[in-house]
Amino acid sequence: MTTLKDLQIIIEDAVNKLNYPSHPADLYEPISYILSIGGKRLRPALVLMATDLFGGDINAAIPPALAIEVFHNFTLMHDDIMDNAPLRRGKATVHQKWNQNVGILSGDAMLVEGYKLMMQVNDAILRPVMEVFNITATAVCEGQQIDMQFEQQENVQLDEYLEMIRLKTAVVLGGALKIGALVGGADQPNADLLYTFGEQLGIAFQLQDDILDVYGDPEKFGKQVGGDIMANKKTWLLIKALETAQDENLQQLDYWLSVKQFDPAEKVAAVTAIYNNLNIKAAAEFAMQKYASAAYEALNNINLSTERKQYLYEFAESLLNRDK
Known part of the structure; x- marks a missing residue:
């Protein structure tokens, strides 16, 4: 088996x-630009890892892996427009560097380029691979739309939130792994189990992200701690707190959610204190572990030796222990 780090290097070289084409420049240059500004290349590396897991040819998996990476960056390009984000990975976003219309049209072209890459898989598996890709692409769009609806929706339930993160984040991990498994020659039951592993791991990963935004070490987490609290973002922790808070805790939480002018550090400290009063962190960690356990169970059930699956166990551990 090839290490994740080596697979990421292979993908980086392929990207x-x-x-x-050089013309029209405003259509194609933004594609090269967003692909050039970094990223960990985890999703395409998982395609290669899944292929390698089942003894397939990694080189045959490079085009579909690139398709996953191109598709992922297409979603980022359009998400940045919807969020009016000025920066992506520390660089100007495409719509800032060019303009919004360029970002929309270049993103459209990027999606087509992703399909062209995915079409390069062997004809014998083309239909099932494209089916996974199509389901994944549609789910991501659904997840993004639901996430935007949450911004205007006063009450969001935990099951609604979990379904949103499944669609927006988790299905891409599952889809990448299943496509790689199919390229590697896996049978349908094992490919489905690997999809479940990725999907459940993706949900656990997002719950871990929610926890780290409040309780993480900013140097290890790589993001500003408390950003979700300052933005009133509907995370698992906030939804759970609103569901369980009573009396003074609820009054204080409602106050901090409604106040327009505030000191950021004071708001983060106050809301974190409410979470602590309600034991929200422990509840979130319990929920995260539930999905992590489901992921490990699916991986355990794949009909391969534990030694062969070791890199996937290590990958899961690295995702779910980012604060250690």
Whole structure:
């Protein structure tokens, strides 16, 4: 088996070799630009890892892996427009560097380029691979739309939130792994189990992200701690707190959610104190572990040796222990 780090290097090299037409420049240059500004390349590396897991040819998995990476960056390009985000990975977003219309049209072209790459899989598995890709792409769009609806929706239930993160985040991990498994020659039951592993791991990962936004070490987490609290973002922790808070805790939480002018550090400290009063962190960690356990169970049930699956166990551990 090839290590995740080595697979990421393979993907990075393949991304750098992607060539797009020079004309019209405003259509194709933004694609090269967003692909060049970094990212961990985890999703495409998982395609290669799944192929390798079942003894397949990693080189045959490079085009569909690139398709996953191109698709992922297409969603980022359009998400940045919807969020009016000025920066992506520390660089100007496409719509800031060019303009919004360029970002929309270039993103559309990027989606097509992703499909062209995915079409390069062997004809014998083309239909099932495209079915997974189509389901994944649609789910991500559904998840993004639901997430935007949450911004205007006063009451969000925990099951609604979990379904949103499944669609927006988790299905891409599951889809990448299942496509790689199919390229590697896996049978349908094992491919489905690997999809479940990725999907459940993706949900656990997002719950861990919610926890770390409040309780993480900013140097290890890589993001500003408390950003979700300052933005009143509907995370698992906030939804659970609203569901369980009473009396003074509820009054204080309602106050901090409604106040327009505030000191950021004071708001983060106050809301965190409410979470602590309600034992929200422990509840979130319990929920996260539930999905992590479901992921490990699916991985355990794949009909391969534990030794062969070791890198996937290590990958899961690295995702779910980012604060250690």
